[in-house]
Amino acid sequence: MFTGLVAGTGTLRARERRGPGYRLVVGTTGLPGFDALDLGESISVNGACLTVVSQTATSFDADVSVETADKTTLGRLPLGADLNLERSLRVGDRLGGHYVSGHVDTVARVVAVEEQGEGWLVRVRFGEEQRRFIAEKGSVALDGASLTVNSVSGQELSVMLIPHTRQVTALKHWKAGTELNLEVDLAARYLVRYFEVSGQKPTESSDASFGLALERAGYK
Template identity: 55%
Template sequence: MFTGLIQAVGRLVDRTPLGGDVRLRFTVGVMPFGDVQLGESIACNGVCLTVVAFDTAHFDADVSTETLALTTLGALPVGAAVNLERALRVGDRLGGHLVSGHVDGVGAVAAVHDDARGQRWRFGAPKALLRFIAQKGSIAVDGTSLTVNAVDDAGFEVMLVPHTLAHTGFGTMPTGTPVNLEVDTVARYVARLQETEGWA
């Protein structure tokens, strides 16, 4: 599990095809990394990946064909910035919201407007996900925990404060960029319970 509070911006520095899927190598930026272990989980743009090799400044992760097809990692170019977060430890503060690292769909940056010292961002989203997105609810966009300001039948809107713009990949992201979306876990389970009501 993750919190959606980005610890560093790294970069994809290598993509190696291996037996039909790929191994990706990322730099870790300023993310605390001295106690990393093989097999631990790191969220890369909101996608939970397993560390299969590492050194003091990089880690490698194998990415399945499913993940390549259903997230932005499949088309991520070498050199691209990525939001990074190590897995939540028992006892850590939960400053964002519970994020699983299991991407529900891919959206895109639709519009960006300055708003005082921050920016108002609008994202397009798949219609199948919009039923899980609520005003003042939480959503993870490229792994970043954000609060939904507004939602309609085509997408949703959030506010990005200066800290978020400075410490995530959003600060250099142009309109049209695809993004990974993970809806709030509670919303997903409430919807599932409503679908199965009366099964018992």
């Protein structure tokens, strides 16, 4: 489990085919907290939860499964690309973003990046399947970064990037046409599933049933 607060960027040093999947070598030179990772530890790499299978003081290796290869951009990024990295959440850590599982839902695409004052408005197009999970002022993880949805219309959402976010993450490289990993908010995923299984429409839910849905989703 992660928070979507990117610790910094690593570098894609190598990608080796392993059957239907592959192994990544991610450089972490100079990135605080990444010089002594534990074998088996979970790391968010551009929003995808990967397991450390070997490591040195300046890099780690992680295997990418077929499912992850199909649902993410990790197999298409060029060597040398910057990667957003985050270590998994520990009990007692601050939760500054939102709960991010690292299970990417789909590859979305940047439509436009517009400078607005000291920030940047980014418009992103996503798949039809994700429409029901994305709401204005809700949360979304894009390439592992927790962002607030400014607006949503059809299959397009917008987010604002502040200077700090661009400076410390790989989001600085976003431009029209950039592909990125999108994960919907966990709360939205479980609530939608609850209403699908129960057959109850959200507009008909009482306070009690809504509370039960939250409880079943793990929010107590």
